[in-house]
Amino acid sequence: MNTEQIKSWIQQCIAGGWETFQDLHVDDIEPGFVKKSSWLQAGLDALDVSYGEIQSTSLNVLLAVPLASSMVRIGVNFKNIKEMEGQLSVTPPSLYVFDASAENWRKSLSETVIVQVAGIQSRFHLNYSEILGNDGELVRCVYITRHP
Amino acid sequence: MAQRHVGHQHYELTDHLGNVRVVVSDMKLSSLGVNNEPYGFTGEVVSRTDYYAYGSPMPGRSFPGNSPYQFGFNGMLAVNELRGVGNHYTAEYWEMDARIGRRWNRDPVVKEWESPYAVFSNNPVRYVDPSGADAQESEAPKGWKPSTSSTPEVFGKAPSPLRQATNFLASLFKNVITPAAILVGGAMNAHASNVSLGLHERIDPVMFGAQSNAFSYGQTVGDIYSLIQGAIEFEAGMTAIGGGVTGGILAAPVSVGSSVVAGGAVAVSGVVVAGHGIVMGAVATSNIIDDISRRSHDSVHDGGGGGGKTINQLNTDVKRGVAPRTLKRFDKGLFKGEQDHVHFTDGKALNKDGSWKHGPARKLSNAESKYLGENGWTLP
Numbered sequence: 155m156n157t158e159q160i161k162s163w164i165q166q167c168i169a170g171g172w173e174t175f176q177d178l179h180v181d182d183i184e185p186g187f188v189k190k191s192s193w194l195q196a197g198l199d200a201l202d203v204s205y206g207e208i209q210s211t212s213l214n215v216l217l218a219v220p221l222a223s224s225m226v227r228i229g230v231n232f233k234n235i236k237e238m239e240g241q242l243s244v245t246p247p248s249l250y251v252f253d254a255s256a257e258n259w260r261k262s263l264s265e266t267v268i269v270q271v272a273g274i275q276s277r278f279h280l281n282y283s284e285i286l287g288n289d290g291e292l293v294r295c296v297y298i299t300r301h302p
Numbered sequence: 303m304a305q306r307h308v309g310h311q312h313y314e315l316t317d318h319l320g321n322v323r324v325v326v327s328d329m330k331l332s333s334l335g336v337n338n339e340p341y342g343f344t345g346e347v348v349s350r351t352d353y354y355a356y357g358s359p360m361p362g363r364s365f366p367g368n369s370p371y372q373f374g375f376n377g378m379l380a381v382n383e384l385r386g387v388g389n390h391y392t393a394e395y396w397e398m399d400a401r402i403g404r405r406w407n408r409d410p411v412v413k414e415w416e417s418p419y420a421v422f423s424n425n426p427v428r429y430v431d432p433s434g435a436d437a438q439e440s441e442a443p444k445g446w447k448p449s450t451s452s453t454p455e456v457f458g459k460a461p462s463p464l465r466q467a468t469n470f471l472a473s474l475f476k477n478v479i480t481p482a483a484i485l486v487g488g489a490m491n492a493h494a495s496n497v498s499l500g501l502h503e504r505i506d507p508v509m510f511g512a513q514s515n516a517f518s519y520g521q522t523v524g525d526i527y528s529l530i531q532g533a534i535e536f537e538a539g540m541t542a543i544g545g546g547v548t549g550g551i552l553a554a555p556v557s558v559g560s561s562v563v564a565g566g567a568v569a570v571s572g573v574v575v576a577g578h579g580i581v582m583g584a585v586a587t588s589n590i591i592d593d594i595s596r597r598s599h600d601s602v603h604d605g606g607g608g609g610g611k612t613i614n615q616l617n618t619d620v621k622r623g624v625a626p627r628t629l630k631r632f633d634k635g636l637f638k639g640e641q642d643h644v645h646f647t648d649g650k651a652l653n654k655d656g657s658w659k660h661g662p663a664r665k666l667s668n669a670e671s672k673y674l675g676e677n678g679w680t681l682p
Contacts, residue, residue: 175640175659182649218636222395223614224411225436231412241410244394244617245633258639288642288654289612293634 155196156183157203160249164207164215167251172213177248187246194219194239197247198274198298204249205300214254214299219247221294223287228294230282234272238296266297277301312348316377319430319440321357325349325371351388355426356403359388375400376432377622394618396421396434411436433618481516488520489527496528496586499578504589522593525586532583539576543569611677613642619673626669644674656680 163178180187180196187196201217208215221241232238252259266281274280279299287293308329315324329346349371352363357375374380378391378398391398397406398421408418422429422437429437488505495504504521546569611619616632619625630645641653651660656679663682666674671681 175635175637179645220634220636222410222435223612223634226411226413228410228412244631250637258637262637283636287613287634289634291612291614291634293636295636 155199155203159183160200160203161207163249164204164251168208168211168213172251172253173256175250177218177250179246179248181246190242190246191239193242193246194235197249198278200249201278201298201300204251208251212253213251215249215251217247217249217298219296219298220245221296223291223293225291227284227292229284230267230269232271235274238271241294243294263297269296274298309346312371314371314373314377319426320377320432321351321353321375322371322373322377323351353388354400356421357388357391357398357400357426364388373622376430378432393432393434394614394621398434405434409436433614435614484516485520485523488517489524490520491517492521492524492586492589493528493531496525496532496582496589499581499585518593522590525589525593528586529583529590532579532581532586535579536576536583537579539572539574539579542572542575544572546570546572616644616677626667626673628667628670629673644679646670652679652682654679656682658682 160178160183163176167176178200180193180200183196183200186192197217197219201215204215219238220243221238222243232241254260254263262283263281265285266283269280269282271280277300279301281297281299283295283297284292309327311328313326313328314322315326317323325348327346327348330343331346332343350365351371351374352360353375354360357378359374372380372382374388375391378393380388381390381392381397382388384390385399385401389399389401391400395407395410398404399406403421403424403426404419405421409416409420412418416423421434422431425437428440430440431437491502491505494502505517546565546567549565549568551565613632613634616625620629620631628647630647632644633642633651635641635643641655641657641659643651643653643659645651645660648664649660650658650662650664652666652674653659666681675681
């Protein structure tokens, strides 16, 4: 895991980048994370590293996992990590630094449902979002944050 | 010294469903005549394919049979090693058996009325599904028009004069007469609704499906006509009010009876006409503003007015090499306020409004500008 790159990205976000949604995709952290099968585990590991870096600030960090979009409502159709992996879109998961009290983030995070996913729910908190995108498709995404 | 290698560049000729029917190369073929002078130039046809309904190639109507072009039905990638030539396709969301028209995996888009293994909504003539995500109405490729005069020789012999005339009439009805009739219908509907001050129902253009734009523009024409008529009514009404009042006053000293009553009646009718005119004009103006606002909103949701491709379709272009090779991936905005954006292979990312998400800013190449501009992206 290229922790230096994560630290550098965190510093950029703290300097104001979080307001313009400066994210960090997992495939940009390590060349080995290009494979889709590695995305989720790499994302969770990167979330752990970045969580340690952000704790001294008032900001928080989450892992956004985009799922395959749809023209009709699908809802939560996975129960474990394996099933969730089968739903991944072409976009690798990415880390976002956010301020939960900021208007955009507050709205985004409030329009979600809590998801129980076997295997990782003991360490992480998962929320599922399904919102109408600009291109008319429903954007499906799981936001993962770390338990304190 | 510059060298040009020919024969490696391939061009796909597709039909209205995006099926690759013919592939030609940039090689120019000729025969040699007297004194070895070339003559009879033709293009090199690399492959030609006719398909059964769900995409498997028709035996005897496709060539070459043993090493065909790798992209075929709906432009999808054929996996010839698996089930034989052209019998199996792969795309982002499915593995599809073209012989039986069924997918291997369950459809991620659940439809209560349809088998999860169905493809193209069981209607491969009408719908396309190049990614396997969901069936959608086919769109004619840019520059593609229904043939009304002749069919390229490569598809067979030219149609008969009777067929040509039928095609022409069908095209005329589809592209000119039907939209014109719907536009007039829209104008009449809007005007009738405005004249009745809303008592007559104003029909939602969505009811007209693909022709909704024609109906909507017709309604705007009707609204403008109503606005003009409202202004004329208002002016006529005001004239009547003035005439009635003046007539009544002039008649009063001479005869206090019927002339005054007549003058009063004219004035009252003037008030009614002017009132109707001004209210109708206001209703028409409000409708015009609503129409403009709705079109502007639709345009934004179509991707900024320049093109209607979804992010998934743009990613399919990237995967197939249709988009410039410097484009890595298109991503959807995942949070309120985050825009859809495109990632470049150099690590930069551009938001749809032309601002840089991951900089520093750089100049786009001509190919990048052209592709993004055509697909509704604001250029930086």
